[in-house]
Amino acid sequence: MGPLRRFTRNLVLPANLAGRPLLLKYTRHPGEAREEIRGHHSVRDHYRVPTLHAHLRVPGGRLLAYERLPIGRDHGLLLDLLNTDRPTPDLKRYLHDLTDHYRTVILDTARLTPPAQLVRKLYWDRAAPGGRLDHYYADADPFLTDGRAHLPLSRIRDHTLRINGTESHLDWAATLTRLKRHFGTGEPVWAALTQGDPTDLNLAHPPAWLDLDTAGPNSIAGEFANFLWYTTVLGGWLVPTHNPGAFTDHPATFAHLAANTPVVHRTRIDTTRRTLTVDYVPRLSQPRRTAAEIYWRRLVEPVAAALWPDTDLADILRPYIAMRILAVHHLGDLTPRERLVLVCRLADVMSPRFAPQSFFLTPEATCPVR
Template sequence: MTLEMTAASPIADPAGGFARHADGTFRKTMPLERVHRELEGWRSIRGHLPVATLLGQHAAPGGQHTLIYEDVFAAGRCTRLLADLIADADRDPAQAPAAAALVDAVCDSWAQAAARTGRTAPIGQCQPGLYAARLAPGGRLDSWYGRMPPVVVDTGAAVTPVDMPALLAQLRIELAPGRRCPTAVTQGDPTEPNIAAPMRWLDYEHAGRNALAGEVATLLWYLLAMGGWLVPLYKPLTYARTVHAPGLPLPPAVTYLHLQDGRVDIAAQIRADAGRRAVITALLRRLHGDIGELICGPHRDPLAAMRPWLATRILGVIPIIHMTRADAAVCLLKLVQVLDPGTRLDDFAATAESSRQEQR
């Protein structure tokens, strides 16, 4: 594996047609196929989860189609996104409880969805967009990693060979369509720009029946790495079109990094300010309690239940090959951690304190 880049490069953002309008609406302009998926998802959850009101739709130039929702912020139904709450609490730690409370509300929403619609079902009955489609032969992950040469990752605690094509094959087995797991009808893409306070789900393209372990893995990786680090660096438009006052990117603390001849020697830890640490702690507390039981039952390891979902998520959003060498190495570090059966959930999700608060 080669890690050639030395500077962060933003990744193209295909969702350029999302915007708030002065008339109090939020409009999403997309190809008709995506519009159909979003409408189906919105209809599947509107009866049992809090969503934005759909006001209408119309054709747009270039074969596109526009969905028109109420702007929940202009309507006064909501005040801030989860991303805003975290950024505000990072600046002012006194606001951290509000951010943590919203993550608790997300977990309550999952528990409610499981109570109303939960059942053990084949993965093939779940929404495919974030996992199955990306993992499928010839899909996104194949195009990014299918010909990547092996790499050895030395974390100081373990030396782990990573054969990406073999790993993709193993993940396809673990997330095969016939494998059964706890599922419920949920929003499907629980990320910081898609969750508003008071609790309301936004963005419904992946809504429908979803694996609960995949839902929790998506949020955990977003809180841990995507929201405060990778998205601001590589997909800044994601926050530019939604978040009111995004915080500054906070890359991990890399204390040692050496790359040579397909070997990555690294010592690093993801960093977080007060708000982000509070929401990670809130999610971990629920994973050690009722949410952990939802995804794997009592007396079992939530990280083990999330392992293939987390690995697919780490690889499947921003290509490691497009990251800086340091960022790519940290993602490989987290990948080998999550694949190691000996890794504890709290160790995987541990963060280092940031010094930025002292600098303010």
């Protein structure tokens, strides 16, 4: 048996049985195990997924025995193709293969689907009463600071935001209400069979899909928002910063952390003029930028042209990206600079001028000269 690993609330143990390499996954939550078994069954005919050899009850939970793919130290995942100084031909070939496969499956299985029939874990359940939005923010009022003044998010609507020279506004309470209302309707959405949580840790190289508890009929817009936000923000910056244990077998991630960590050059809260001025550079390594560009060009654009030909893609993606910003990490648990950057990104998303392509793909620009 290999070393025991912990990913989120699950324990993972590599093992060999009669010469067969296995990955044993233990979860204390029977409901999550059932979701994963169901998810595996729903997508196994559409995607390359590890064979699920067995699942059984064990003391305190359930154990799932998977085929173990050849994933090792700094190899075997999309993450490892991103942990380079420059985009490699392997990364580009991988993204072409990945997006070709996604485009085929998504367009073949796309259906207008009521939310009650979707995998709801990452969006609808988190926005529902008592869900993660309520759990994080119902009794909390995170604040922004410039080191001198504090600005609670409940009062940010009374301030003009000047972010990298562009003026905008953000109403914190109205944003939370808007998201809850959006995901509280029963209006059908375009959905397709996907893995549901397409992160660089959940996508193997050669292409295979791992971690299937959200697999099944998923919102297509949610799928896009998840991959793009994780690739451009979470995977290279916040997740390794706050959950370094998940990268024990992929330590090259930390060598590239600085290349994906935003730099805040200036923050000023003027309580008299009611302004918040922020100059910052998002920063994104070139391999991650390349991955997002290929994904956008070869998957998002053609699928959007087929399913939403007469609709502004900003309106389609906005609520999903906002949920990724607010309902993965609790803003109050982040450092002041991390919180500031995410609030700036949230203000961009909620702005009427929101342009998702430039939001994810615009080259880094220097902050305005002051």
